[in-house]
Amino acid sequence: xxxxxxxxxxxxxxxxxxxxxxxxxxxxxxxxxxxxxxxxxxxxxxxxxxxxxxxxxxxxxxxxxxxxxxxxxxxxxxxxxxxxxxxxxxxxxxxxxxxxxxxxxxxxxxxxxxxxxxxxxxxxxxxxxxxxxxxxxxxxxxxxxxxxxxxxxx
Numbered sequence: 001x002x003x004x005x006x007x008x009x010x011x012x013x014x015x016x017x018x019x020x021x022x023x024x025x026x027x028x029x030x031x032x033x034x035x036x037x038x039x040x041x042x043x044x045x046x047x048x049x050x051x052x053x054x055x056x057x058x059x060x061x062x063x064x065x066x067x068x069x070x071x072x073x074x075x076x077x078x079x080x081x082x083x084x085x086x087x088x089x090x091x092x093x094x095x096x097x098x099x100x101x102x103x104x105x106x107x108x109x110x111x112x113x114x115x116x117x118x119x120x121x122x123x124x125x126x127x128x129x130x131x132x133x134x135x136x137x138x139x140x141x142x143x144x145x146x147x148x149x150x151x152x153x154x
Contacts, residue, residue, distance in 0.1 A: 044072035045092060064094040064112065077101075084114035084132060105134040105149065125151035 038060075039046050046067065047054045053071035057064060057080070066074045066087060073092035078085045086095050086108055094112040098105060107115045107128060114132040118125060126149050127140050136149040146152045 042072075046071040046073065065092050066094070085112045086114070106132045107134070127151075 036048060036050055039048055047058055047060065047065070048071075053067075055067045055069055055071055058067055059065075066078055066080065066085070068074055073087075075087050075089045075092050078087055086099055086101070086106065087093065088095055096108045096110055096112055098107055100106075107119055107121065107126070109115055114128075116128050116130055116132055118127055120126075125143070127135050127143070127145055129135055134149045136145050137147050138145055143151050
């Protein structure tokens with residue numbers, strides 16, 4: 001008797017999970033087919049133009065976003081066509097200018113590309129290593145980069 005009860009419980013539970021999963025899938029499909037814009041699906045934002053899901057770089061209201069092969073908006077660091085970009089971890093919007101990540105400073109140009117090497121910014125000279133990290137309190141050749149990363153003469 002106990003074995004039959006356990007088997008019934010497992011079958012009923014499995015059936016209910018299957019129904020819930022199917023219902024969610026149908027709702028996602030219906031929402032996507034009728035949507036034109038941003039849709040939140042499976043813990044990620046996606047952008048639809050009618051029934052079509054967008055992928056790759058996408059401009060929306062003068063901001064750029066990257067949607068992976070599943071249409072999911074990417075966040076954080078992204079390498080695209082050999083260049084590094086940073087996408088806001090909350091909105092997915094491509095950032096430009098100075099950003100700080102995990103205690104390191106990086107500079108992203110107007111196209112969002114991470115810069116390496118020497119950078120002149122607001123009259124100061126900075127050095128960004130091969131990983132894009134701004135170096136500070138160090139000599140690079142004859143140049144001393146102070147605690148704020150700016151070149152200090154003398």
